[in-house]
Amino acid sequence: MRTQELREFSPRKTPVQARSGVTVEAIQEATIQVLLEHGRERLTTTRVAERAGVSVGTLYQYYPNKRALLFSALEQHLSRVGDAVERACREQLHQPLEPMVKGVVEAFVDAKMERTDISLALYSIASELDGEVLVRRIGTRGRNALATMLETAPGVRFENVQFTVMMMFAAITNATRAVLESGASPKMVRMLRRELVLLCHGYLACSGTPKLE
Amino acid sequence: MRTQELREFSPRKTPVQARSGVTVEAIQEATIQVLLEHGRERLTTTRVAERAGVSVGTLYQYYPNKRALLFSALEQHLSRVGDAVERACREQLHQPLEPMVKGVVEAFVDAKMERTDISLALYSIASELDGEVLVRRIGTRGRNALATMLETAPGVRFENVQFTVMMMFAAITNATRAVLESGASPKMVRMLRRELVLLCHGYLACSGTPKLE
């Protein structure tokens, strides 16, 4: 499954000359734009190509099929966010709960808000069959990093870290989504950051039990 | 938009005889089954009809088009959940925070778990263009009920109830979704209930400020 998936979605040709590099980037950007403007239902390869200023044939030289196009967009975005979260978790090892939460929330929200248009556009394709796989894969990566981090928190122990992390992760991702979908004004984003820290920290404080070192 | 939407999605014919009532129910059930088995991408009207044991023509006598079929399924489910939440909120007016949270969480989780297959199947179509509208509409209903309830909590005041509720709502819905998507074993569901109460109550306790009556 894994190999087949890679074969089905891997690019046909890697850009060599500069112009094709430009072309691929134009296609990627056009994918997002079309997704935002017309929605997933009405995203067609022809329309994406048109928007990118190239012909359909060109699109098919770099992506073996339509799903690969969407898959690639989602993959790029998700791994960027996943990396940011993992990095934040690594940096907060052995810190007290509060900075841990703050670091992770900050990293996640920042990563999502860097390109709000991309984040928004991709929600709709994340529910596609192949998208789900990616979301789950990267989600697991993030949750594992979170769990590992939490276990190093001094003075606290969690009964079931996996579950606790799942709850926290669900809250963080969906609250961020809600803010994105309601416009993501700077004020909203500021509130989101603050309230997410409150929520997660409050939860962890209730959920964890004191531990004697 | 509202009228047109109603026209486009409203049934063509209302069942009169008993046998057609059975037919419509079979179609509704088949929709869920096909959604679960094949996914939204490969849900076709022909397949649904086949699964329901009727012909396509019959399906089209009760639903003007494919989207109406999905819309109807989602609508039924969402309003059932929405009603449950509204009822719970009404019942907990003027109660302390803890029972409020408990009541709402219980009601929501119960409603979602009553038919886990339906809940699961519908996530994929909630992101359809028309689905989003419904989700938002019912979501707003739920959030308003929650806000109204919270404002009657004795001894607490919230700076920005709307935002607080949005956070809580996002956490509740997505944590439930995560549990559903990972199988929703009875043990998991029990933990979900408990942890959601912890999370929400912890958050509200941190977020609210004491109020002198």
Add this chain to the structure above:
DNA sequence: GGATTAGATGAAGAAAGCTTCAGGTTTGGA
């Protein structure tokens, strides 16, 4: 029991979109 209405059928028309491929253009090195 005959007429009227409700319900069911499924082949076929129509539309839409994905993908290919034969042939053209541009680039860059020899």
Add this chain to the structure above:
DNA sequence: TCCAAACCTGAAGCTTTCTTCATCTAATCC
């Protein structure tokens, strides 16, 4: 300058799916 490789084009084939409608069967009422 010339050629091979990289790149681009877009009309057309192919497939898939939605939706209709002429026709048939079953139920209901008088």
